[in-house]
Amino acid sequence: MLAECLIPTTAPQTTLARVVEFFVEAQERFGAARAFGIGSFGPIDLDPGSPTYGRLLRTPKPGWAGADVRQALIERFERPVAIDTDVNAAALAEAEHGAGRGLRSLAYVTVGTGIGGGVIHDGRTRYGSTHPEMGHIVVRRDPRDGGFAGVCPFHGDCLEGLASGPAIQARWGAPLDSLAARSDALDIIGGYLAQLVVSIALLTACERIVIGGGVMTDGALLPRIREAASRFISGYLPVARGDPTLEGYLVPPALGERSGIIGAALLAQRMR
């Protein structure tokens, strides 16, 4: 890694101008880039045959709907620019250089401001017509959580509406690690996230699931998710056979917070 920087996400033009500026400077120091790779927040149109390929779709981020992140780089540098979601990029990095090394399939889930996930098989990040939106699955409600309406602007109490960082904040007024009724909260949130783990395992049969993101920095949460997922799976799932506690099946990221940026670099590498 030759250079990196953190640019806050403000308006698209301001933000993208600073991205371009970073690369102008970096190329002065290190030579011309042969390709660019972008791991962006979504939703993005990832269908190469679509007229809006590479553009952001409807998003609550002000000004970003319709923004063409890729085009800003193409216009300035005239080089190939790969784009995928941040979470698909992170999944790719974990699959190739992190917790999925040696496996053919891996899922990556991030639990933070939102909940998202990507699935890699044989190095591919995409299968259907676009990226997954798995944070919005319907989950069975925990009776101890009754009455909380959820915070998802689209669905109310989908998984993201119940178990994302903002959902936890809205429900209890604080992050998980500072709660008085902490054990119950960990159980409730762990039970919701476990349902995504179970669905990924049952629908994709992937060999391992990596779970990271801001909410997961509370280290007490992962064991609760494993417990609940293991209860749901009940020894049924071939992928988790010989691993009843899921300690090898459901793991933290091996690349920590760097999986997204490493994944974007891998996307660029593939474009050369």
Added chain:
Amino acid sequence: MLAECLIPTTAPQTTLARVVEFFVEAQERFGAARAFGIGSFGPIDLDPGSPTYGRLLRTPKPGWAGADVRQALIERFERPVAIDTDVNAAALAEAEHGAGRGLRSLAYVTVGTGIGGGVIHDGRTRYGSTHPEMGHIVVRRDPRDGGFAGVCPFHGDCLEGLASGPAIQARWGAPLDSLAARSDALDIIGGYLAQLVVSIALLTACERIVIGGGVMTDGALLPRIREAASRFISGYLPVARGDPTLEGYLVPPALGERSGIIGAALLAQRMR
């Protein structure tokens, strides 16, 4: 299609002996087969690197656990034998010659004695280390259905435990189409099946979902699933954009009951 026959599933040796017999006679009439394709009930070990590749895994069908369906044909005919699950085979047939023609991705769900599904992308039927087991996802319970424990021997009230044919029979003592409280029952079952539809759409981003099987022969059920899935999705999902009622997104099989057998033939074709 040159010849077909229906052999009841009894003990593995009896059943497989009759399968071999069928092919001996068919080859006398039509010439030697160049390859065989099997679409079998699961769970099957589909990892070509595994010592138990092609064998049935734990199954409630007496005598079938460990049975090697593929080997019976290889030994007798010394030809390549492809194997996949019945539902993956059906998904392949629908993708290539049925409701998925012209698309790159398709999911196929069957709702009958059990609930299963397969996802096809670019002609591939498998991604993870094995086939999906999506019938066993956790679903949010309908309050009108309170108290019913579900019939899944592994999970009780997973989707299959609540919405399969045997579950409907256990819950109401009759199939859907003969129930007095029919409208409520259709709503409850439709709401459960819709959650699988939503999860497939969100996790795989596939372009269309085909839903068939014995329970779906009650034509009143599909519209209820569409209604409930559309409510859950709430206009969020790019795959269903421009199709708010999901009439183009969630469809019956185009090949009817023949999708499985056509899929098995396609598997064989690929082995030649």
